Amino acid sequence: DGGITQSPKYLFRKEGQNVTLSCEQNLNHDAMYWYRQDPGQGLRLIYYSQIVNDFQKGDIAEGYSVSREKKESFPLTVTSAQKNPTAFYLCASTLFPGAIDTQYFGPGTRLTVL
Amino acid sequence: EDKVVQSPLSLVVHEGDTVTLNCSYEVTNFRSLLWYKQEKKAPTFLFMLTSSGIEKKSGRLSSILDKKELSSILNITATQTGDSAIYLCAVEGGAGGTSYGKLTFGQGTILTVHP
Secondary structure, eight states, X not given: OOOEEEEOSEEEEOTTOOEEEEXXXXXXXXXXXXXXXXXXXXXXXXXXXXXXXXXXXXXXXTTEEEOOSBTTXXXXXXXXXXXXXXXXXXXXXXXXXXXXXXXXEOOOEEEEEO | OOEEEEEOSEEEEETTOOEEEEEEEEOTTOOEEEEEEESSSSOEEEEEEOSTTOOEEETTEEXXXXXXXXXXXXXXXXXXXXXXXXXXXXXXXXXXXXXXXXEEEOOOEEEEEEO
16 A cells, blocks of 8 residues: 555654654655644644755754655654754655645654653 | 635534635745645645636535635535544745745634534
8 A cells, every 4th residue: 555654653752862753655756745733733844855865944944854865765853953842743745746736644743852 | 924824713513514614825926725634643635726716526515716815715514523623724835946835834723513
């Protein structure tokens, strides 16, 4: 079955630690996205990648970093510079950048900073 | 700054009622407006609207875009408890040359349908 997997489902982090959230897709999609969702708010775009080895900052990129070395994978690192990292993180992909109606979302990772 | 605003933020109705959810936007280089339903985790796609005045319909759900008013509505008729969810509006667009696939989301409308 094709889809997007995110791991882990739940993640706990101590203040000052960097953590990496995994996102893998086997849909052969070119574009991938990371969003953050806080309670009572919609999704906010952190980073997106339209093609391998290229990525763009979204609206709230500060304190985050990404890489896109393989088409299938788009890991997100939450660094200690991110002031309020506790949130629900969603990864998504689209067949190609303009095909936004093909966007698939992963099941999400809930990050809690202790 | 690109902005998408949804109203109401929450809505409680009884089964069988009809609801109308609103979405207004200020986004440069508008490409499309999308509606999603989010129940527990990942949002699921409902509609994509690009042309003004053309209604899209799927069962009891329908949506229309008004580019002149920079807004869209999502209608749900004969609501059921299974319609309880967060409904998200998102607009594709934004400044710069890489606006394809770049979505700005509204805060969402939390819909609760009581039996």
